[in-house]
Amino acid sequence: MKRTQDAGTPHEEPGRGRILPALVLTMLAFSMVQTAVVPILPSLATAVHVSSGTVAWLMTANLLAAAVFTPLLGRFGDLYGRKAMLLVSLGGLALGSVLAVSTDSFDWLVVARVLQGAGGGVLPLAISVVRNQLPPRKVPGGIAAVSAAMGIGSALGLVVTGLLMEQWSYKSVFWAGLLLSLVAIAWSVVGIPKDAVSDQTVKVDPLGALTLAAWLCALLLAVSQGNAWGWGSGRIVGLFVAAVVIAAVWVVIELKVRHPLVSIRMLVSPVVAITNVAGAVIGFGMYGCFMVISNFAQTPGKAAHYGFGADVLHAGVMLLPSAVGSMTAAPVGARLIAARGPRIPLSLGGLLAAVAMGFLAVVNGHPVDIYLASAVFGFGVGLAYTAMPAAINSAVPMEQSGVANGMNAVFRTVGGAVGTAVLGATLASDTIEGLPLPTLGAYQEAFSITAIGCFAAAIASLAIRAPLSPVNSGKPAVQRASR
Incomplete structure (x- = not known):
């Protein structure tokens, strides 16, 4: 297959130093906007x-849309250029924020x-973009x-929301999201160079995209609404x-088409x-952790004999x-990835997250306990989130x-949606x-469930056999991964 600059090794060029800050800002913008509404739902x-x-x-x-758009835009970026699709993604974030600040209708807010x-x-x-545009030594x-x-923005979103709600209405949260989205778009336009496309002959797989969107929507809708509608309804x-x-139909389609949206073999x-x-399990833990800790902290201690009435x-701030x-x-x-490969940090991240949640299941009577567990949990999730793309x-x-x-x-x-639903049902x-x-026993059970899940992720991660140097070489995936 004819390859272009896209698969080549990037060289040091003027302006490359702007790429990473721009990409970090885009991640902060999305993750903060996604979680910022959680504390203001009431x-x-x-x-x-x-x-x-x-x-x-x-x-x-939001979860449904993110689940559908994420793989589609990722694939379109592979085919038509990552910078272009990144701007499309940020454009949706900004457009949604514009609509949110301009309406008082619940339907339009949805x-x-x-x-x-x-x-x-x-x-x-x-x-x-990192893999394609940065020199190999800077990719990890x-x-x-x-x-x-991603994890930083999710936690910061909760703090920023609290600060804004101290002075203004809920609209200020959407205004902040709009401002951050516009800054991210401007920085991306200037800081990220246009990339070449690997193979112009590959076409979009519309049926694969449609069936992928359909089964993801059905699954996430069931998981998200199970507590409200009744799991046996x-x-x-x-x-x-x-x-x-529909997922079974999707697999059959992707196995048969010449250029699948998602390679099932991969x-x-x-x-x-x-x-x-x-x-999935780390997502279960992170989203569930944020929800459970936030609810626990806001519980009035005098009435419930636990919690801090925050x-x-x-x-x-307790999640900061x-x-x-x-x-x-x-x-x-x-x-760690450069020295030992992604397996160790991924497993260690799951283990630290499990320790943090296990600690809260036993010790939770003082705000310091929350701060400590939050820090350890964040470090563990950060390690895991760093290692997963390297392994992939x-x-x-x-x-x-x-x-x-x-x-x-x-x-x-999907793991986050399941975690929110399961832990919500537990409480x-x-x-x-x-x-x-x-x-208090319900909270202790929720913390324990999260700890068990994160520990299971740590154990499963030990089975990964990836090369020590996860920087791409452009070689076929299976040859490199099975070494």
Whole structure:
């Protein structure tokens, strides 16, 4: 196959130093916008006159859209240019923010959150840009910085929301997202060079894209609404059945078409498959951790005999150490990957996250306990997020980098949706008599479930057999990954 500059080795050129800051900013923009609404959902429900169950659609719609857009934009970036698709992804984020600040309608807010979900494409695209544009010696550190920015932005989004809500209304949160999106677009236009395309003859797989979107929507809708609609209800069971059937059809399509949207053989290769399983479990832990810790911190201690009665800002600040932990983990993870490959930091990250949640299951009576656990958890997640793209890139050729990392992001999103649903059901299943509050035992169970899941990810990661140097060589994935 004829290859262009896209698969070549990048050289040091003037302006290359602007690429990584631009990509980190894009990751911060998306992750902050995605999580910023979590603490203000009760305020939004009151402002737009809907129930607490209905307002949750603002998160559900965003997760659904992100899950669909992420692999699609990642693949389109492989085919038509990563910078172009990165700007499309950021454009959706900005357009959704414009709509959110200009409406008071709940229905239009849902549409806005769908548009913001297009920002999910920045993760695989940013990783592909790093792999394609930076010199090989800088690729591990670049991927580490971009990946860690996801966890950093998720935690910062909660803090920024608290700060804004102290002074202004919920609209200020969407205004902040719009400003950040526009800055990210401007910096990306200036700082990221246009990339060449690997193979102009490869065409889009529309049927594969349609069926992928369909089964992901069915699965995530079932998981997200299971607690509200009832796990045994006809709607939920029907959605799960539809997800399985459509996913099976999707696999058949992708195995038969000449240029599949997602290579099933790539997806089931050992390195990629194990990394995706680990990604789902780490996503379960991260999203679930943020929800459980935030709720725990805001519980009035006098009424429940646990919790700290924190407001939205204070609860967000309690999660700030996780952002610091993720930031610290990035360079550490890059060094470990360069020296030992991605397996060790991925397994160690899962183990540290498990230790943090296991600690909170036993010790949770003082705010310092939350700060400490948050920092350790953030460091662990940061290591894992740094290692996953490195493992994926060690097992796939350049022309599949975007879609492969996009599917890994999808597995994280699915894991996060499952984690939110499972831990939410855990808290709702055991409440204090006469109060709409979970018992302390319910929180301890939720922390324990998260710890067990993260520990399972750590153990599974030990089975990864990737090359010590995950920097791409352009060689076929299976040859390099099975060494």
